[in-house]
Amino acid sequence: MRKKNYMEDDDEKTMESRKIQVSAGGSFFIVLPKEWSKSIGLRKGERVDVFLEEDGSVRIVPAEITRERVKTATLHVDEKVTPKALDLFIKANYMAGCSIINIESKERLNSELKKAVKASVAELIGVETAEETSDRLSLRAIVDPTGFPLQNLIKRVYSLSTSMFVDARKALSGGDAELADDVVDRAKEAMKLYRLMVRQLMLAHADRTTAKNLGIENSTECIILAVMARDVSRLIYHISSMAKYVKGVLEAGFQFNGKLADLMSKIFDLTQKMIEDAFRAFMERDAELANEVMGNMDRIRELDEIITTEIFETVKDVREAIRLTSILREVRRVAGYTVAVADDTVFNETIRFSSRPA
Incomplete structure (x- = not known):
């Protein structure tokens, strides 16, 4: 045999x-x-x-x-398909690199599902409704991959993330609930960029010419960039969540004492620096700066412990104390994801160095 x-x-x-x-x-x-x-x-x-x-x-x-090379995805809708499932299908296939996404039904598509489709389209860059009938919706991605180099997308996400964190902090110190709301709204724009980044990476992984046009050196870098994009999406989520808790604290009318305000300022300062340095390290391929970002996490943990103790010793209202520790928790998580981005930088540079010819 x-x-x-x-x-x-x-x-x-x-x-x-x-x-x-x-x-x-x-x-x-x-x-x-x-x-x-x-x-x-x-x-x-x-x-x-x-x-x-x-x-x-x-x-x-x-x-x-x-x-x-036109990638198409089709969902056949029945009574079991929910608007949430439809939203996930559209976004997942957009991020997977599909050019055409069809939503079809044997019966008429109800208005709730059509609204869900249009809401999903509004959260994606470069997607339009190409065809609409009573039982079918066809979406087409018209975005040109080469029009959005990865380096430019990373710079935009960096700028947006930094401004969101700075403004969430300003909202808390200035008692501006409307500014906190604005930060939450900007998170939606940041997530649009994240989805486009993942889409670009999927297209680059499938086609070397596209990868070259996007400034990607090899398939390994595609994987690292995808991990980095995921880490950045979580960082954005926690900044948005922080802004929501800030709004809750402001609506409750809480006033900081001097010592607590100073301590919060210290952890905000360090986290903001970590955000800026983590993105700069990735864009400039600076492993030394990335290591500095990772080293700052010990100080974040130390400040977190000190501030938590101060909150429960000085804030008498339990609900207010919980709201404040919720803000603190989100700041710590934001710092944690800057460390993840820094780690992506170190890994990327390690792979690049090891793949060079001897």
Whole structure:
């Protein structure tokens, strides 16, 4: 019995060994397996695109596939599909790189589901309704990947994250509940950028030309950037959550005593610096600065403990004390995600250094 190749499954081989042959003119060529050629519809005289991959391998793709790479997702709606599930389907497929997202039903799409679709579209960059009938909605992503280089997106998210944190802090110190609300609203814009970042990375991972146009060096960097985008989305979430708690404290009419205000100012100052340094370290590939960010977390924990003790010793109203510790908890979590971004920087630089030729 022939030994099964490790690259085979029960139905089909996924690896073949071929000898390199040389034509009379000196060109190198190989013969493609007949079964493979048939299965992907290759015919005599047709063109294929040949790609040299970063690991030294060669990838051959039918030219037709390269030209017509349009990813489509379709959801068939029934009475069990909720607006929330519909929202998740649309956003997940947008982030996965789909160009067309169809929502179809055997019956008429009810108004609640149509509203959910339009609400989802409003939270995505570069998506429009291409077709709408009583039983079908077709969405098309019209955003050009090359129009949003990853470095530019990271800079925009950095600017937005920093301004959100600064303004949440100002809202607390200045007693401005309206400014706290504004911070929460800006989080929605930041999440739009996050979803676009993930979409760009998925497209880059699938196509080397797109990756090059976006400024991505290799597939490993795609993975690291995706992890970084996820960490940034959590950082944004906790800044938004912090702003919500700030609004609650302000609406309750709480007044800080001098010592507590000074302590809160210290943890705000350090966290703000960590946000700025973490993004700068990532964009400038500065592993030393990233390590400084990570080293600051010990001081954050120390301040957290001191401030928590001060709150429960000086704030007599239990509900007010809980609101204040909730703000403190979110600040600590924001700092924690700056450490995650810094860690992404160190990992990225480690991979880049280790992959360089000796």
